[in-house]
Amino acid sequence: MIKIVGAKLADGRVIDLDIDNQVIVKIENSARNLSNGAVDGSSKLLIPGLVDMHTHLREPGREDSETVLTGSRAAVAGGFTAVSTMANTNPVADNAGVVEQIYRLGKEAGLVDVNPIGAVTNGLNGEKLSEMGAMADSIAKVRIFSDDGKCVSDPLIMRRALEYVKTFNGIIAQHAQEPRLTVNAQMNEGSVSARIGLPGWPAIAEEAIIARDILLAEHVQSRLHICHVTTAGGVELIRWAKQRGIQVTAEVTPHHLLLTDDLVENYDPIYKVNPPLRTQKDVMALREGLAEGIIDIVATDHAPHPSEDKDCEFHAGAFGMVGLETALSVVVKTMVETGLMSWPDLIDRMSIAPAKIAGYATQGREIEVGMPANFILINPDQRWTVDKNKLKSKSKNTPFNGLELPVVVTDVFHNGEHVMKNGEILNMKAGSNGR
């Protein structure tokens, strides 16, 4: 049994909480009596564990940049208790064998729930549907399907995919990027790209696909999720779709809530990401959209790359940024400190809503007796400075190096296990979480 004393909930109550056998067994107003062996929750906020619906853990295939184990450590350090891993591994997660392998690696790491996302098409090549049913029936119980990194650009394939996943209440997570409008694209198309001479990635290449897929989702009455929305126009389209009652959900990344395309002016590939950093106007629209709930969730698009893929000229650089360990802090900085969202809003966008969309029953639940013990302790008043060399992720490609950010995650409880204690990730043996 684990006892937590004196932690504050998002509603302001200060409580003591007991965990036993993976569930919360007791919550009562705090007696503020720190008995032997109890976890000191004073001056800390206790919130549900964060859920990331969009992570790249690179295993199998690119274990030099991240593994399920190192990615799990990064997730825990960032306050996550569940991550969904994108299918663009090598081999691609387009069959039951690969998704089960990833699922097992996650179990062995034993730090967070690792839920593989299945590919929509074989080899992510956009031509032929993968065996989504087999992946859904596997032990990984895949419900989210995505060709992320690539867009399912063929409208007929997209239509079929949306229809097909209805049999097991699946959802298609679309990487919205019209490929013909983004040939060789390197950064947002606009004033900055014109000046610095990099091929542009226009906002409408994203919006055209969002618009098309919204209409497809309406037509076939299926669930659509839009990955990493980056444009003001995209937010407007999703607002329109929701008003019409179309089953669309959307995510925004922490980096798109903070960074803008003028950072690319020094040609440092650390700012190279797909979809690209946009303008201040887009950033403001994304923040408003998230606050309003038009954008349902925050997802990291954690994309680890080895240093040689960033220590180079811009064109040669890889797309992507690591984000698991900075996500909560960046969202607090951009949404809570600015007064756009409350802590309960943040808990919804980073835990409750993603768990609901993904169908993770043990995640994103209320802090109540009988609920699975997936929650974290954070110090909301402490600030820290990002040091890329101290990241738990195997890759160091963070755009926030040297930036001072609010909120420190101190403790993580995953399925009742105290997996991070005062910032220290405990050495979990393979399979020790008992399932």
Place this chain on the structure above:
Amino acid sequence: MGILLSGSDIDRAIKRISHEIIEHNQGVSNLVLMGIPTRGAYLAERICKFITEIEGAVGCGVLDITLHRDDLRLRPPKPILPTKMPPGGIEGKDLVLVDDVLFSGRTIRAALDAIGELGRPKSVQLAVLVDRGHRELPIRADFVGKNIPTSISESVKVHLREYDSEDLVELIK
């Protein structure tokens, strides 16, 4: 700090140097002058003007030596100043180089190289307003306004009215 030459001393020195140049070259028929910027160029103009008055017309130019300096890699780069060829050029002429202060001789060494880029005069002579000694190269002046023994730690500052608003030579310790 002390005044070494007054305005009238400078006038007299220029006149004497001019006479010596005419004397030495037996007239001005094959003579051209080139001053080394900044102040050497103004001195050359003054000498040219005086010689023209008393003996006859003589060509005058400006020779920038920046690209030939041997201390380039020891200091920040300097802008290149315009080099002006004297009317009629320097080929086969008796060329008198004019500078304000003769010190280590390195400027004149660079000037001789710079002349080599421009052509092949019959002879090159050197006129300076002040020779303060401390030569580091085997170079001497043919025409000297005033010899001033100095300590190596001192410096000699020439002011000319075209550039500094007054005529004056001072010693700065």
Place this chain on the structure above:
Amino acid sequence: MITGHLLSASDLTKESALGLLATAKELAQITDGPNKKLPTLRGKTVVNLFFEDSTRTRISFESAAKRLSADVINFSAKGSSVSKGESLKDTAQTLQAMGADAVVIRHSSSGAAKRLADTQWIQAAVINAGDGTHEHPTQALLDAFTIKQHLKSSEKDLSGVKVLIVGDILHSRVARSNVILLTKLGAKVTLVAPPTLLPVGVNDWPVKISYNFDEEIEDCDVVMMLRIQLERMNDSFFPSAQEYSKRYGLNTSRLQKLSKSAIVMHPGPMNRGLEISAESADDLKSVIIDQVKNGVAVRMAVLYELLGGAPIGEQR
């Protein structure tokens, strides 16, 4: 004077640009003399690091460096370790170990020169000799030099000079550098191109935009034709070479509309018969050969200002 690197025309102030042009003028005079070689950069090593073929630019920089007595190493991507996949970083570190004082870099990736200058890969002065579709600052300097040389009104700067830049603005590093430099020097620049070959965002540039060559040509002082790459046709930037040539090429009838004192420029290499007719290229108004010649003087000036003194930190 400029210091450090020359990566973009925006590194130059009006004063430093005019200073460079004045230095170039002096150097041009000297190298027109009997002895073309100056001792100024003796003992310095200039590396021409060319990841793209450009014989013209390379030999221009090479002769500029040699006339200042620098040692020149030509490092071209073809047939070197670069074609075997060596990274820019490793190449730069190799050149650093070989004691390069300046690196003249031509690269297909926009920003490659800036990366070389900003990272710690190499300490040398970096000169951008064309990076992707970004900039080519020495081309803009030699163009400004050539305009000043030919237009009487531009003795001091380029105030009031009307310049047309015609063609593939979208992919042109020459156009970007020229827009920055020429407007800084006071010129009025008009870009003439089909909308497909103008970047989105061009409206923020301090220039006039026109789709119609004929409407602009009559009262301009300078018409600068840009090279059009034929492969753009396959990407539907324009329907055919014939149509492009007809609407945006400098032909005899357009040449006749030019004012008496106007000049015709082209950064080369030309596609005769496509963006410029043979008659236009060889006309008396054409100063294309002068551009090539002035390129050497301008590049000498850049090398002198960047390398002529002591390295920063080692000055007496």
